[in-house]
Amino acid sequence: MKTNHLRETSKKFRAVKVRAFFIQEDVYFGHPVNTIKFYPIEEHIETKLSQESTIQHEALEEEYNRGLHKEDTLVPPTYNENTISTRFENFKSLRPMVTLKAPSLGVVRPSANESSVMNESAVFSITSEVESVGKR
């Protein structure tokens, strides 16, 4: 901890471009006393950038608060026992059940080893199979 602090302190000794102004040039009883004022230019830019990022961050926060942010769906759920089980129940209830009605064989349900999520082509293949069975 101490070492880090010292390293940070030693970083202060550096060379930067500054905008300097000669502001006072006085002579008191033959003793000149001059004063220079300066603004570091690079740090000025850094300050501007950090201010911009702060503004952007604040804008994002506002969006979140209003529920407008696009990545809302990516917010991870809070994982506790109840939430997981509830989500699982919801998942089960939302599981797509493919029900096909064949004219000769009645209701055909997908078997357990078939994918629960069926796309159109899968539906088509089952239907065509049922039709072919009916013809036989």
Add this chain to the structure above:
Amino acid sequence: MIFSVSGLTRSRSRVISENFENEITKFGVASNAAMIIASGNIHDIGVIRSTNTEISRLLGYSIHEIIGQNISRILPKVLADLHDDLMKRYFDTSQNSVLGFERLVFPVDCNGYLVPCLLMVKILPTLEEGVQCIGFMKDYEYTHDRFELGIDEGVKPHFIMFGKGGVIHGITYNIRQEFGVPASLCWGNNNFHTDFTIDVVFPELNIDNMDALKSKNGAVVTFDTTKIPTDFVINKTEEEEEFGYE
């Protein structure tokens, strides 16, 4: 003709009264100006008779620390040595170069750093205390720089005071904070060596860019403190300590 003269008189008096109102707004009781009353009498010239609590905020001294001390206590060493003579010269000759108008000055805080302040000095003669000088000191404002130079709000300027041979007499605390330069390197703060000069930190500063420095837009030069840890002895405790500045 008479009308125009009286009109001129009226407008002049209005200007004077407006200036007076501005002064009251800036340095009056309602402002946060530090007030210092120093003696102008020959036997105790420059001794601080009274002050207010704003001096603690500006310079970090408590009131009892500076009452009874000479005003040179809060000045850079180069000016502290001359201040009594400057006051005496005024009382001897009445040549006024500082009284009655606002100017930028650099008193020294309790840790030896310059503090840019606006100062207004007036003479306050009383029957009991004799001649006294009253100084109103308040924070230097950066509004002019913000608008003229496009400096962001909150970005404060750094100041370096130097004298004969480029010897540095004082720096502001933000130079210590941001560039690591301690006030003890300056002439008159714990040492009187003359190695710490303006060309150590401003290697590009020379007679050629002096005109640019004096211009309205200033000059872009390099401020370099990388030689300081190798060329000067800096106390480690001094390097680490942080003061409770704003």
